[in-house]
Amino acid sequence: MYIERILLKNFRNYTDAEIKFDPKTNIIFGSNAQGKTNLVEAVYYLCVGKSPRTPREKELIKTGQDKAYIRVDAVKKTGKVRIEAYLTRTENRRISINGIPIKRIGELMGTVNAVFFSPDELKIIKEAPENRRRFIDIDLSQLSRNYFYNLSRYNKILSQRNRLLKSQKNLKETVDIWDEQLADCGSRVAYQRKEFVRMLGAFASDAQSYLTDGKEILKVAYEGIKGDSADEIKQNFLKKLKAEKDYDIERGYTHTGIHKDDIALSVGGVDIRSFGSQGQQRTAALALKLAELQIFAHEVGETPVLILDDVFSELDEARRIRLIQKIDNIQTLITCTHFDNDINASFFKVSAGQIKSTK
Numbered sequence: 001m002y003i004e005r006i007l008l009k010n011f012r013n014y015t016d017a018e019i020k021f022d023p024k025t026n027i028i029f030g031s032n033a034q035g036k037t038n039l040v041e042a043v044y045y046l047c048v049g050k051s052p053r054t055p056r057e058k059e060l061i062k063t064g065q066d067k068a069y070i071r072v073d074a075v076k077k078t079g080k081v082r083i084e085a086y087l088t089r090t091e092n093r094r095i096s097i098n099g100i101p102i103k104r105i106g107e108l109m110g111t112v113n114a115v116f117f118s119p120d121e122l123k124i125i126k127e128a129p130e131n132r133r134r135f136i137d138i139d140l141s142q143l144s145r146n147y148f149y150n151l152s153r154y155n156k157i158l159s160q161r162n163r164l165l166k167s168q169k170n171l172k173e174t175v176d177i178w179d180e181q182l183a184d185c186g187s188r189v190a191y192q193r194k195e196f197v198r199m200l201g202a203f204a205s206d207a208q209s210y211l212t213d214g215k216e217i218l219k220v221a222y223e224g225i226k227g228d229s230a231d232e233i234k235q236n237f238l239k240k241l242k243a244e245k246d247y248d249i250e251r252g253y254t255h256t257g258i259h260k261d262d263i264a265l266s267v268g269g270v271d272i273r274s275f276g277s278q279g280q281q282r283t284a285a286l287a288l289k290l291a292e293l294q295i296f297a298h299e300v301g302e303t304p305v306l307i308l309d310d311v312f313s314e315l316d317e318a319r320r321i322r323l324i325q326k327i328d329n330i331q332t333l334i335t336c337t338h339f340d341n342d343i344n345a346s347f348f349k350v351s352a353g354q355i356k357s358t359k
């Protein structure tokens with residue numbers, strides 16, 4: 001799939017912009033703070049319903065304006081799709097697909113898929129487990145609506161359980177009324193995560209070898225509640241909830257569950273989450289992103305749009321060339337301040353919220 005056109009009105013530093021993208025490589029260049037990331041942020045927002053940069057939607061509306069409008073026209077094997085978002089300062093955002101407003105954000109998932117990579121993504125490797133969970137959650141939500149719904153239900157039940165745990169003593173004792181439901185949707189989520197990480201691991205390991213010319217072997221493993229089927233996970237989850245009930249009551253918080261899951265990442269037996277060199281961590285982040293692409297291609301039957309925000313400057317030339325070779329037949333939106341002149345691509349120059357096609 002690819003994005004054919006994008007339209008921005010009062011989004012970030014854009015007043016009114018429209019561009020037609022190349023179905024293959026697009027280089028978006030310009031000095032710092034001109035609007036390159038803002039442009040790809042809009043693309044990603046329309047694919048996933050979330051900004052990769054901020055949870056605060058109002059930031060997306062141009063300063064001094066009340067509302068913003070963004071739209072992409074995408075081309076898929078099954079036909080064209082138009083996604084539009086209307087943002088205002090006072091009301092909830094509205095999103096529509098082919099002119100029809102959606103009721104729940106879950107309906108957007110999987111319409112047009114995008115993979116986003118920026119230097120910030122290094123935190124998937126080296127920061128807290130929630131970054132790795134978010135990474136899997138965003139992907140799986142695009143791939144499976146069931147996943148998205150089970151995860152949303154899980155989070156709701158979890159916060160109800162936690163609220164009860166924080167309440168008066170006599171109410172706390174009834175906390176296990178939530179356990180069955182919590183374990184039920186939690187185990188479904190966990191099982192899908194486990195399968196996803198298995199596939200991701202295989203692709204990422206290949207990508208790491210490819211990028212390092214066989215020098216580094218990356219291993220990726222799911223760390224969570226044990227079990228080989230959703231049902232086995234559920235039974236184990238229920239046992240743990242029961243075993244930790246008193247501790248949960250004492251602390252006013254649920255200690256067991258998929259909100260504690262993590263992904264283990266190692267190169268040559270060394271846990272690179274804490275002990276990897278910067279180079280290993282960067283390469284692993286990129287390998288995970290390339291693996292994401294392959295999973296989408298495999299599961300959806302179409303490659304997603306790949307967004308590389310400012311990552312080119314961070315790679316050495318050998319890795320840059322290998323990367324370009326790997327992605328030359330899918331749509332990529334690459335932002336950078338400098339680029340190699342011999343890249344076969346369409347070029348867009350961004351300056352102060354204006355975009356000009358230069359070739």
Ligand SMILES: Nc1ncnc2c1ncn2[C@@H]1O[C@H](COP(=O)(O)OP(=O)(O)O)[C@@H](O)[C@H]1O
Binds near residue numbers: 059063
């Ligand atoms: N809501 C907003 N309204 C107006 N300008 C904004 C808004 N949000 C960000 N900006 C401006 O956008 C610019 C940064 O754009 P960005 O796309 O991050 O730059 P870069 O080209 O370096 O990727 C900054 O000048 C910032 O002030």
Ligand SMILES: [Mg+2]
Binds near residue numbers: 036037038309335
């Ligand atoms: Mg930027």
